[in-house]
Amino acid sequence: MIKRLLSMAPVVFGVLLLTFLLMHIVPxxxxxxxxxxxxxxxxxxxxxxxxxxxxxxxxxxxxYLSKLGHGDLGKSIHTNTPIVDLLSARYPAxxxxxxLSLIIGLVIGIPLGIYAALKAGHWQDFVVTIVSVRFSxxxxxxxxxxxxxxxxxxxxxxPVSGMDEPASILLPALTLGFGLSAILTRMTRTSxxxxxxxxxxxxxxxxxxxxxxxxxxxxxxxxLLPIVTxxxxxxGSLLAGTVIxxxxxxxxxxxxxxxxxxxxxxxxxxxxxVLTIALSYVLVNLATDLLYARLDPRVKHxx
Amino acid sequence: MKHLPAIVLFIWxxxxxxxxxxxxxxxxxxxxxxxxxxxxxxPFGTDDLGRSILARTLRGAEVSFVIAVLVTLVTMSVGVLVxxxxxxxxxxxDKLLMQVTDIFLAFPGILLAIAFAAVLGPGMANLMIxxxxxxxxxxxxxxxGQALSLRNRQHVQASLSLGASVPRLLVKxxxxxxxxxxxxxxxxxxxxxxxxxxxxxxxxxxxxxxxASWGAMLRDGxxxxxxxxxxxxxxxxxxxxxxxxxxxxxxxxxxxxxxxEA
Numbered sequence: 203m204i205k206r207l208l209s210m211a212p213v214v215f216g217v218l219l220l221t222f223l224l225m226h227i228v229p230x231x232x233x234x235x236x237x238x239x240x241x242x243x244x245x246x247x248x249x250x251x252x253x254x255x256x257x258x259x260x261x262x263x264x265x266y267l268s269k270l271g272h273g274d275l276g277k278s279i280h281t282n283t284p285i286v287d288l289l290s291a292r293y294p295a296x297x298x299x300x301x302l303s304l305i306i307g308l309v310i311g312i313p314l315g316i317y318a319a320l321k322a323g324h325w326q327d328f329v330v331t332i333v334s335v336r337f338s339x340x341x342x343x344x345x346x347x348x349x350x351x352x353x354x355x356x357x358x359x360x361p362v363s364g365m366d367e368p369a370s371i372l373l374p375a376l377t378l379g380f381g382l383s384a385i386l387t388r389m390t391r392t393s394x395x396x397x398x399x400x401x402x403x404x405x406x407x408x409x410x411x412x413x414x415x416x417x418x419x420x421x422x423x424x425x426l427l428p429i430v431t432x433x434x435x436x437x438g439s440l441l442a443g444t445v446i447x448x449x450x451x452x453x454x455x456x457x458x459x460x461x462x463x464x465x466x467x468x469x470x471x472x473x474x475x476v477l478t479i480a481l482s483y484v485l486v487n488l489a490t491d492l493l494y495a496r497l498d499p500r501v502k503h504x505x
Numbered sequence: 506m507k508h509l510p511a512i513v514l515f516i517w518x519x520x521x522x523x524x525x526x527x528x529x530x531x532x533x534x535x536x537x538x539x540x541x542x543x544x545x546x547x548p549f550g551t552d553d554l555g556r557s558i559l560a561r562t563l564r565g566a567e568v569s570f571v572i573a574v575l576v577t578l579v580t581m582s583v584g585v586l587v588x589x590x591x592x593x594x595x596x597x598x599d600k601l602l603m604q605v606t607d608i609f610l611a612f613p614g615i616l617l618a619i620a621f622a623a624v625l626g627p628g629m630a631n632l633m634i635x636x637x638x639x640x641x642x643x644x645x646x647x648x649x650g651q652a653l654s655l656r657n658r659q660h661v662q663a664s665l666s667l668g669a670s671v672p673r674l675l676v677k678x679x680x681x682x683x684x685x686x687x688x689x690x691x692x693x694x695x696x697x698x699x700x701x702x703x704x705x706x707x708x709x710x711x712x713x714x715x716x717a718s719w720g721a722m723l724r725d726g727x728x729x730x731x732x733x734x735x736x737x738x739x740x741x742x743x744x745x746x747x748x749x750x751x752x753x754x755x756x757x758x759x760x761x762x763x764x765x766e767a
Contacts, residue, residue, distance in 0.1 A: 216608030221620075228624045235626075336749060341700045343707045343720065344744055347727045347737045355730055362731075442614035446704055450727060461708055464623040476612070476620045483613045 296455030306379025315390025338384035346450040363452040374451040394425040434490025438483035513750035524563040531560030540733040561717040573698040584644020592652025622710040685762035692755035
């Protein structure tokens with residue numbers, strides 16, 4: 203476990219370095235891009251000073267790290283608000299959305315996967331598999347507008363966008379959740395089919411257990427283990443998916459903050475959002491690995 | 506049924522070529538027909554500036570397709586080269602490469618491309634640079650894994666002991682064995698790069714007005730969804746048919762070339 207934690211260090215360091223360097227691949231002078239042509243020389247110098255851009259690169263990276271260590275992500279160029287405040291105001295909305303999407307994904311995906319596996323080879327399996335394989339390939343910016351058109355414009359069941367009503371979360375959560383459920387369906391099906399061929403299932407059947415007990419108590423328990431990993435990995439794409447989904451549905455989370463900051467060329471905010479999403483992803487992956495080791499004692503030796 | 510994906514793809518390619526041949530650019534503005542539903546003059550209706558959605562869809566398809574092909578070529582070449590070297594030589598080079606790819610893969614999905622596109626600024630060239638910068642990693646990983654196991658094959662060892670140079674070994678003895686897995690991977694990546702391009706254009710980071718792109722059209726379609734639902738629907742269905750066709754073609758290629766799913 204300690205080893206696993208230590209192996210994260212270079213990745214985290216790399217993520218920090220790459221996000222830090224983002225500001226330095228801006229073509230030309232980042233200060234000029236951010237402030238525009240009309241800014242006075244004094245204003246530019248002040249911003250350059252504030253961002254530490256006139257120091258050597260290594261010094262800049264050092265002070266970037268030490269500020270991060272103190273929880274200081276800098277200030278927004280436009281509103282002068284500390285970025286930490288912006289993030290903490292927006293992050294809960296994203297978490298809420300991601301969490302609900304995860305639940306939707308699980309509730310649809312796992313039963314459907316079990317169903318497909320039990321009907322393996324029949325037409326029901328064929329339909330479920332085709333739909334799930336193809337759904338997972340459709341991007342959020344496609345699914346979102348389609349759901350919006352169907353449920354909000356034509357059927358009028360839910361608000362089109364915004365965050366004013368409790369039902370507003372449904373469409374963005376469905377958009378993210380459907381994509382996840384498609385992947386979960388596929389994985390549950392494959393995993394369950396594999397387990398159903400195992401010796402211990404034959405033993406369970408030979409003992410005379412009824413089929414339901416065999417499936418639920420024996421097969422599913424083993425089959426759902428790999429699902430933990432998939433869910434963990436998918437949480438990451440869920441976080442990235444929120445960037446587009448939040449923009450479509452005007453959901454004020456961190457993804458929308460990222461897009462807004464890009465539009466305003468507020469690079470420090472962009473940088474901080476990218477860092478936050480990437481670090482959340484790394485942490486979720488780590489948590490998944492650790493959880494997996496807890497659930498499956500066989501893995502411990504490897505770690 | 507079996508040939509449906511190929512047929513759909515050919516229809517799209519044919520329509521793109523026709524649009525090109527007749528110089529349909531979709532920038533003609535008809536102010537009398539703003540957001541008009543499909544009719545005889547404009548089979549797919551018009552957008553918010555009275556431009557033909559059919560023409561713009563075709564132009565958008567072309568842009569998207571060309572970008573996907575170019576980016577796939579670049580990312581595959583770079584990724585395969587890096588992966589081959591790392592997998593073949595192993596040791597320090599390999600370790601370094603794995604560290605670097607680990608860092609790139611720590612950014613979920615399209616986030617890295619968004620970040621690159623954000624700082625590079627909008628435009629087609631920057632869009633392609635952003636997609637290339639973030640796209641080579643998966644090829645490098647894939648090739649490295651394959652090269653690692655192929656290195657120990659007997660025919661490679663035999664040729665090595667006969668004094669073959671490393672470039673010759675890589676190109677003549679290892680690359681051919683990788684070709685089918687790479688062809689399948691490239692097919693899927695055409696679809697995923699088209700999606701990535703559209704995502705970035707959707708966010709306003711890609712193709713800029715007045716040039717047509719599916720991402721930007723979808724964004725406008727969402728904006729006018731209440732008054733002109735045909736707009737978003739048509740662009741959405743177009744995107745779906747092309748992406749589905751390419752992905753299903755990838756499935757067929759995979760089965761035919763007998764590539765096991767990674």
